[in-house]
Amino acid sequence: MEKTDKKPRRLLIQVSLMTVVIFAATLLYMVISDYMITKRSYLKAKQEMIDRDLENMEKNLDDDNNEWLLPFIMENADELLKGLSAEEKEVRNSERYAELSAQFYMGGVIDPEELSKAEKMLFAHSSLSISVYILNAVNEVGYENVCLMDFVDENEAFYYLDSNSVDVVNGLLDETQTHDETPGSDMLHKISYPASKHSAVKEILKDKASGIKKTYYEVYHDPDNDKNYYIGYMPYVKNGKVICYFRLKYDWSDFHSELIGHLKKSVLIGLSVLLVLNFLLLIYLYTKAIKPAQKVKDGVQAYMEDKDSAAVCEKMKTIRTRNEIGILAGSFSDLAMEIDRYTNDVMKLTDEKARISTELDLATTIQADMLPSTFPAFPNREEFDLYASMTPAKEVGGDFYDFFLIDDDHLGMVIADVSGKGIPAAMFMMFCKNVVANNVKLGNSPANALNSANKTICANNSKNMFVTVWLGILEISTGHLTAANAGHEYPMLKQGDSFTLFKDKHGMPVGFMDIITYQEYELDLKPGDKLFVYTDGVPEATAEDKEMFGTDRTLEVLNKNPDATPQQMLENVKEGVDAFVKDAEQFDDLTMLAIEYKGKKLKKL
The missing domain is CATH 3.30.450.20 (PAS domain)
Structure with missing residues (x-):
């Protein structure tokens, strides 16, 4: 760094001007106060005298x-x-x-x-x-x-x-x-x-x-x-x-003249005291502050050029003032040594951060690979159209979705939201996804699959994490849907011209208590009916003014284009959320799944 040629006298001049201003302001305040107090006392005394004499005149005339x-x-x-x-x-x-x-x-x-x-x-x-x-x-x-x-x-x-x-x-x-x-x-x-x-x-x-x-x-x-x-x-x-x-x-002209004379005398005395005190103060400041501060400045410049903390410590030891400058000199010595240690630690942390960043990127890739992401998912099945997406709030998230064919006539669909965020939630998510899918593929109904999954997860849940789940099994040939809800958001269902909020039966989240049992419900989907399920990241998306997106706005977005394909539905909702929150930071995963039941098409003769 380039050395400065400016001498410490600049600080001395600044301190001199500051002390002159402070003393002058104090003197002015004292003079004005003295004038006001003297004037007030005089007027009060004259008022008392005038009151007394007026009362005497009134009494005599009375x-x-x-x-x-x-x-x-x-x-x-x-x-x-x-x-x-x-x-x-x-x-x-x-x-x-x-x-x-x-x-x-x-x-x-x-x-x-x-x-x-x-x-x-x-x-x-x-x-x-x-x-x-x-x-x-x-x-x-x-x-x-x-x-x-x-x-x-x-x-x-x-x-x-x-x-x-x-x-x-x-x-x-x-x-x-x-x-x-x-x-x-x-x-x-x-x-x-x-x-x-x-x-x-x-x-x-x-x-x-x-x-x-x-x-x-x-x-x-x-x-x-x-x-x-x-x-x-x-x-x-x-x-x-x-x-x-x-x-x-x-x-009272005579009194006013005396008062002005008194003030002039006070000003002259005050100015004399001001000059003497200012001179003594400047000598003291130069000895105890300016000169030691110059040594500290020279030490700082030397360290900035050489990065030699040992040399700085030796230079700071020559400052023996027992005031803040001396404390500053000792603190700078400690700081120089701490900077050396910190620089070494930063270099180690930078390497560690690069390693963690690589691992997080890998974890994100692994998590994305765990979720089905190829669409159309079942290109040979014309009875339904399905689409799903997940946008994590951090590098890896706690939400997940899943869909799979149990057999030729049954489609399993899952959407879930794990408590917490980041890597712990993502690891718990992978465990829960496999447990739920395995229980469904064994031929269990949605309620029984959740009951079994809940016992398995509670038995291996030392951190007391839990997950909300919506699980549905669609009979493809008839459109008959059997579903169970473990504390998850209400689905949105289109049967007719528009989407409505379907308030299904709710149970406790999976992993909460192993004695919980779940109930299921049934729906019959007709060709053209659509189902939209999602995690709480959609209705709880928050704008800068702390207002949430909400289910009403979600329904409004869906009903703007009720004939949209499942993929268009999810894109419309994502655009609606982004337009609402604008630049506000996203604090929750945004996960959605939509299906349109088309029914089995008759073959032409």
Whole structure:
């Protein structure tokens, strides 16, 4: 074999690239995992904080039992933004309002039906003042914005006020100020709040009518200041009805920057570790694997050229690594010696196989010679036409057929299937064929012939083999058929226009038990009647999809040409089986025998 000039560095480079890829993938996985875990932990912490603060705002606002105020504020937003009117200032200083105000601040319920418009407006201002105080207290935690709002539809929301509205609210309560125009704030205005930019809005509007109380979250990018915000919404529900929504807006841009910085640092550290570990690994691999592997390769090439196992064993002993390469070197030494032994054994086996093949060919020839194969078998007998064939599944098979003249007026016919395949079945077949034929030629009826044959075979059957047999004796002059069946397939009989399955009397196979006795039956064949007998290789022929040929298909093939000669009948069945099984391997012998009774022809005067 031609030597290769490629150096082992190629393997070193491949291992280097592989380790770089593995380390890089591991580093990438760790970085992504670190990012996701840190981000998830951060978001979870912020959600818990937002939930807590939203619940605190709801609890503080819930102390106010006058749920009519917020809808009133929305309806009268324009008037509220103008500050206190003269009437409202006058009412504010009245004793009645002082009593109502004390009741209001103590958490009492104020019936709006008993209040004047001015008193309602004053309580609305007070509610705004309390709300902005609550929002501002929460905002000190570090939120970007805390507000109270309600959603009109998927594009607009009513903005009550937020934590930055303290000065505006206080200004509205200042009796010294007048407001001819709306203050420069979103407070008490409808604002654009499209669902296309705020992912939580559609879900909020969907749940609003049912009064569901839960917290909604979204990540929002504000294009005005190019910042990302984490926003939480919680409905304020009174008596099963959503009154408004609390919104907490948290700026997480700083956290995102810190997270990216943390990831960059992790990547730099990981790359440094990767380079060091990869360098150390390559040194280790070269010493413990690459260099010893090169020695193994050189030993393999030397053995392929010289076939000298002793020289290979000496070369492999120089590899002293205690790893798989060292084990491989020792294994190759054993393999080289084993190959030498195997080569010698193969040469012996080749000679033995040639001898066995010759003997098998001879056995096949002997078996074929044992079966009558000259047709027409009885050219001088015009009363019947007979044909038989056997196709073994292996070199030699276990099926057999036989036919012979017992005397001038009686024809014996046998078809049988021995258990097993190959040479043992073929040898048992020859024994059974002779025993059955001899008992018939002694003048026994089919039943008596099988009884006698069964006793003889059972007495000389240490391997417990058995054979199914169909045996028939035809009286040629009359067409009278006497037959017995020892566990064989049902014959197919044509009496009339078509073949049918003739379910004859069955007995146990020959060689099964010596106490078995067989029964026979009789048929009268008329000129033109035909009989077809076969072994189980025909109906059990199997296609690639494991479907069998079956007796129905056999009858169908025979009835396609019921007037065929016995030879044509067998050829038609064989072609039908081959077309059905196609390329599937044949596992059973295919043996058939057919006879057509023609009767004795009258001589012309």
